């Protein structure tokens with residue numbers, strides 16, 4: 032057996048998001064979000080599930096904090112719901128909305144757990160969507176105003192800030208593929224949304240610096256690791272386009288202040304242009320203190336004319352797959368983080384999401400023997416250790432997710448939690464994977 036010890040200051044955490052766990056969708060002045068609208072539209076979400084109640088963390092956050100404390104994490108990543116702070120997106124601040132997050136933050140601090148907050152985790156106020164949402168550049172100013180209110184309210188208590196979660200999901204998944212809210216299917220619109228979100232990210236970072244807010248700020252991108260199936264030049268080019276669709280399209284603007292030229296040309300061929308206004312590229316590439324990377328999967332692609340957006344077809348090479356039908360590809364984590372260091376330099380990295388969805392069964396004695404999920408975590412922890420040993424500045428890891436929760440268009444059928452949520456009783460039951468992670472944190476590492 033080999034012993035893999037993590038640095039003493041490595042930050043272990045878990046992650047959730049407001050719309051996925053809070054419920055209380057009309058409580059204390061909360062306004063509607065695009066996910067309320069989307070989930071209440073028949074046919075958009077499996078079983079027509081919605082976030083009206085979810086895990087009821089709005090009322091049960093103390094139970095969640097107790098689970099976090101017992102798990103032994105140093106930090107907890109959650110998101111603030113913009114519609115609780117500005118029910119109409121702009122205008123009057125809803126103090127009761129701020130008060131909820133004051134209760135959560137104070138409970139975390141009392142438990143010795145650092146709050147790590149995502150400002151935008153997809154629940155855009157519907158009132159802003161009614162005016163074009165992220166395709167309307169006015170939303171950028173509304174976002175900065177929302178960020179300013181929250182920065183000021185929690186300065187000194189929240190010390191790790193993430194502007195956006197998974198801008199690829201906000202843009203392409205939600206406005207080109209159409210699988211997520213608001214469910215548009217227009218490539219130009221998706222490119223506009225991606226651009227405006229990255230400008231909003233940069234403007235919020237500038238506001239953070241202007242206000243002299245204590246702590247660190249970054250953003251989170253979901254990166255996939257796609258490799259060419261063969262060394263044939265056409266396969267290499269096709270797989271690179273598909274990788275860049277998730278990775279370079281967002282990482283290059285964030286760190287280089289440019290879009291990857293080969294992708295700009297590819298989109299231009301499809302009649303799609305990036306609408307860059309003077310100053311946008313400088314704004315979006317504002318220096319940040321860390322990058323959050325959400326990693327779940329990857330694969331192999333090869334050239335196939337006419338296949339998808341990039342003439343690239345995925346080739347199955349025998350990976351095990353999760354219940355989301357995603358490849359289990361732990362080496363992909365090592366490769367993508369090594370690539371981040373190589374491409375973008377020594378920016379501190381936090382894995383802000385990693386985890387797996389499997390079918391879980393609650394036993395009569397309230398246990399969940401989620402062997403596959405525990406194995407998934409073990410395999411990815413090994414790759415985290417490997418990448419740290421290689422000199423990549425990986426500073427922390429947040430498991431997705433603390434709780435089974437509303438998995439967007441998949442509803443409640445898809446469980447990612449290390450704690451089982453009984454949606455009838457709203458009871459929480461730690462799974463075997465919770466106890467596996469608890470031991471890794473307590474021991475400061477693992478034996479393999």
Ligand SMILES: N=NNCCOCCOc1ccc(-c2cn(C[C@@H]3NC[C@@H](O)[C@H]3O)nn2)cc1
Pocket residue numbers: 048051196197200204208210253325327384431438439
């Ligand atoms: N890729 N295109 N395929 C073509 C058809 O796709 C249809 C569906 O696609 C996707 C792609 C990606 C995801 C996804 C989900 N999570 C997990 C969440 N991360 C943030 C947190 O809230 C977690 O819940 N990360 N990524 C979902 C659906």
